[in-house]
Amino acid sequence: MPMRKIWVVIRREFLERVRNKWFIITTILGPVLLGLMVILPALLLSRSAGTTHVVVLDATTAEFGRRVTDKLESSPRMEPQYLATGIVNLESVADSLAGEVGDEAIDGFLIVTDATITDGRAEYRGSNVSSQVDMSVMQRYVQEAALAERLVRRGIDPTIVADANMRLRFRTVNIRGGKVTDQSGESVFVLAYFMWIVLYVTLAVYGAQVAGAVVEEKSSRVIEVLASSLRPFQLLAGKVVGVGAVGLFQVTIWAMFARVLIDQQATILGLFGIEVQGDGGFRLPEVPLDSIAVLMVYFVLGFFLYSTMFAAVGAMSSSESEMRQAQQPVLFLFVIPAMLSFGVLTDPNGTLATVLTLVPLSAPVAMPMRWGVAAVPLGELALSVLILILTSIAVTWVAARIYRVGILMYGKRPSPRELLRWIRTA
Amino acid sequence: MPAASVVTVSSITKRYAGHTAVRELSLTVPAGTIYGLLGPNGAGKTTTIRMIMDITVPDEGSVTLFDESGTGRDFSSRIGYLPEERGLYKKMKVLDLLVFLAETKGVTRSHAKREATQWLERLGLGDWTLKKVNDLSKGMQQKVQFISTVLHRPDLLILDEPFSGFDPVNTQLMKNEVVELANAGTTVLFSTHIMEQAEKLCSSVCIIARGEKVVDGQLADIKSNHGGRHVIVAVADGLQRVERVLSDRTLVQNSDNYGQYAELELVESADPQQLLQNLVQTGAQITRFEIAEPTLNKIFIDLVGAGAIRPEALGENAHA
Numbered sequence: 001m002p003m004r005k006i007w008v009v010i011r012r013e014f015l016e017r018v019r020n021k022w023f024i025i026t027t028i029l030g031p032v033l034l035g036l037m038v039i040l041p042a043l044l045l046s047r048s049a050g051t052t053h054v055v056v057l058d059a060t061t062a063e064f065g066r067r068v069t070d071k072l073e074s075s076p077r078m079e080p081q082y083l084a085t086g087i088v089n090l091e092s093v094a095d096s097l098a099g100e101v102g103d104e105a106i107d108g109f110l111i112v113t114d115a116t117i118t119d120g121r122a123e124y125r126g127s128n129v130s131s132q133v134d135m136s137v138m139q140r141y142v143q144e145a146a147l148a149e150r151l152v153r154r155g156i157d158p159t160i161v162a163d164a165n166m167r168l169r170f171r172t173v174n175i176r177g178g179k180v181t182d183q184s185g186e187s188v189f190v191l192a193y194f195m196w197i198v199l200y201v202t203l204a205v206y207g208a209q210v211a212g213a214v215v216e217e218k219s220s221r222v223i224e225v226l227a228s229s230l231r232p233f234q235l236l237a238g239k240v241v242g243v244g245a246v247g248l249f250q251v252t253i254w255a256m257f258a259r260v261l262i263d264q265q266a267t268i269l270g271l272f273g274i275e276v277q278g279d280g281g282f283r284l285p286e287v288p289l290d291s292i293a294v295l296m297v298y299f300v301l302g303f304f305l306y307s308t309m310f311a312a313v314g315a316m317s318s319s320e321s322e323m324r325q326a327q328q329p330v331l332f333l334f335v336i337p338a339m340l341s342f343g344v345l346t347d348p349n350g351t352l353a354t355v356l357t358l359v360p361l362s363a364p365v366a367m368p369m370r371w372g373v374a375a376v377p378l379g380e381l382a383l384s385v386l387i388l389i390l391t392s393i394a395v396t397w398v399a400a401r402i403y404r405v406g407i408l409m410y411g412k413r414p415s416p417r418e419l420l421r422w423i424r425t426a
Numbered sequence: 427m428p429a430a431s432v433v434t435v436s437s438i439t440k441r442y443a444g445h446t447a448v449r450e451l452s453l454t455v456p457a458g459t460i461y462g463l464l465g466p467n468g469a470g471k472t473t474t475i476r477m478i479m480d481i482t483v484p485d486e487g488s489v490t491l492f493d494e495s496g497t498g499r500d501f502s503s504r505i506g507y508l509p510e511e512r513g514l515y516k517k518m519k520v521l522d523l524l525v526f527l528a529e530t531k532g533v534t535r536s537h538a539k540r541e542a543t544q545w546l547e548r549l550g551l552g553d554w555t556l557k558k559v560n561d562l563s564k565g566m567q568q569k570v571q572f573i574s575t576v577l578h579r580p581d582l583l584i585l586d587e588p589f590s591g592f593d594p595v596n597t598q599l600m601k602n603e604v605v606e607l608a609n610a611g612t613t614v615l616f617s618t619h620i621m622e623q624a625e626k627l628c629s630s631v632c633i634i635a636r637g638e639k640v641v642d643g644q645l646a647d648i649k650s651n652h653g654g655r656h657v658i659v660a661v662a663d664g665l666q667r668v669e670r671v672l673s674d675r676t677l678v679q680n681s682d683n684y685g686q687y688a689e690l691e692l693v694e695s696a697d698p699q700q701l702l703q704n705l706v707q708t709g710a711q712i713t714r715f716e717i718a719e720p721t722l723n724k725i726f727i728d729l730v731g732a733g734a735i736r737p738e739a740l741g742e743n744a745h746a
Binding site: 227 | 502507511530
């Protein structure tokens with residue numbers, strides 16, 4: 001009988017939320033945004049508008065600018081143009097080029113002089129100086145050209161110089177638990193980041209919704225009718241599980257959409273007339289089953305930990321606006337550990353990472369991230385889960401007592417001392 | 427066979443930080459009656475009802491329902507409770523809401539659906555079944571609230587200030603429904619601070635003030651215990667003509683001049699006939715002379731006094 005009543009509360013909470021038009025909108029909008037994230041960069045890259053028009057203004061005596069222009073031509077991003085000038089009228093030429101930048105005929109111009117070779121100095125003036133990619137590409141090519149020029153001037157064979165300038169292709173492979181995986185450094189980061197986003201967003205959004213659900217029942221005064229036939233615990237449990245189920249449901253839908261989008265990205269991009277080159281496009285890192293299991297366990301435990309706190313916040317507020325204020329401390333308790341959890345990535349088996357995965361406030365986010373990138377000793381996992389469960393039980397116990405008294409209280413928000421009395425007397 | 431008493435409250439006390447809301451209150455609601463819990467605002471009516479419902483727990487004393495062990499929630503399928511603080515889920519559809527509330531009381535889904543539809547038809551809300559609560563007028567929402575209280579055919583109805591906050595049309599409608607349910611055997615316990623309503627509806631009452639019981643029992647008994655000395659006088663050309671007789675303290679202990687008529691309370695040993703003679707002697711044209719039962723309102727004011735409305739009563743909702 002008590003279970004049946006909890007089930008009634010869960011079902012109402014779930015159905016009312018899932019039928020809500022905002023739920024439907026965000027559920028659909030999520031994949032659309034994700035799709036745009038895949039399509040837009042590809043779209044931008046594939047357009048010729050994406051290339052940078054640069055004039056190489058050569059004021060050297062040895063036509064060094066030609067070498068730079070050749071180098072830049074090898075980059076698909078760059079459309080270089082060579083323009084020689086004497087050092088004497090360099091500034092007047094530069095002035096007229098600045099006018100062309102103003103007319104958007106070119107993006108900018110690169111000035112190379114003899115000092116580029118002797119002192120390693122070059123200058124770029126343009127409208128795209130804030131583009132990290134453009135600047136680093138040009139810097140690298142000028143550097144390589146200057147190096148080659150210097151070596152040639154010392155009489156070294158140009159073919160040797162070309163050999164010496166060979167570009168490095170750096171591959172990273174993650175080792176987890178002593179085993180070499182097929183994960184690259186990039187995909188490990190993407191995976192951890194993905195887990196962080198999922199946990200952070202769902203815990204924050206759905207935790208706060210529990211507070212909203214509680215305060216809604218209070219402000220609409222439906223709570224007293226409910227309290228006459230349901231135990232506070234049944235109400236609280238029903239709320240937390242119902243809202244949590246909605247969260248899981250939405251994330252599952254998104255995950256399925258993401259899978260389809262990423263698997264089919266070539267087809268989808270094709271619809272937009274974009275062709276994906278061999279290794280181009282975004283690739284979903286392979287998520288091992290154990291990582292998913294850990295993610296689920298910590299999501300559920302973390303959700304209980306935070307949503308019961310949010311429920312207590314809802315119970316001690318009389319209106320939505322009051323609740324927003326009252327939930328600030330809980331949000332801090334959540335946001336700060338979640339931010340710190342990024343520290344796990346720099347040294348997954350360091351002291352910081354170990355502490356973060358044991359402290360119950362950060363563990364729900366930190367442990368799945370750490371598990372994804374490194375081999376966590378099973379003992380540590382068990383300890384972390386145990387601490388989290390015990391904390392969740394303790395927090396739920398306290399929150400249930402605040403909830404029990406708070407749902408029938410209207411008027412001013414309780415002081416910390418009053419809260420303590422609620423917890424003791426409930 | 428219904429139990430002899432449906433609600434038995436034994437000496438319950440509830441204290442809050444600053445004051446005692448209810449002190450050693452006992453009352454018995456016999457089966458099949460309409461029972462009024464009366465008192466001024468802040469007397470402790472809502473606190474008492476919440477303790478009966480086990481929404482708040484008494485510090486001392488106990489509540490027995492249906493002569494069985496168990497709390498209000500255990501009997502939620504047999505009790506219809508209309509709290510003073512009323513509200514509905516604004517965004518739910520009317521039918522879904524009624525079915526949900528019935529389910530929390532242990533009614534099965536299909537049965538709740540059938541009953542809800544019938545009630546909505548009956549109260550003229552048949553076209554609104556699939557509308558959201560928010561789209562309904564205030565009066566319609568009140569009807570829905572009332573349906574949610576009686577949908578599961580409770581044996582006991584507990585209504586906290588049922589007639590305040592409802593519009594006159596719904597008040598009348600609800601009164602009729604309550605009387606009909608009572609005639610069909612439902613026990614009704616309701617609280618009010620409006621004595622005229624209690625007088626019309628209740629067969630038994632309990633009057634409380636400052637958290638304590640003042641008097642309880644059958645309304646007829648209470649009236650006869652406090653009656654016999656009440657006289658109503660009306661004079662065709664105005665009560666001023668008989669002012670001297672009405673203020674004769676050897677006969678009249680107390681007089682309430684309502685303008686058109688006066689309600690008098692005679693001193694204990696006085697003979698009403700003597701009063702009538704004195705009135706006739708004034709030469710005034712007497713249109714009404716009636717030895718009356720006191721109104722419940724009069725008894726209430728006599729027993730409780732105007733001072734019963736205590737200042738901290740204003741904070742009742744914050745604590746109750």
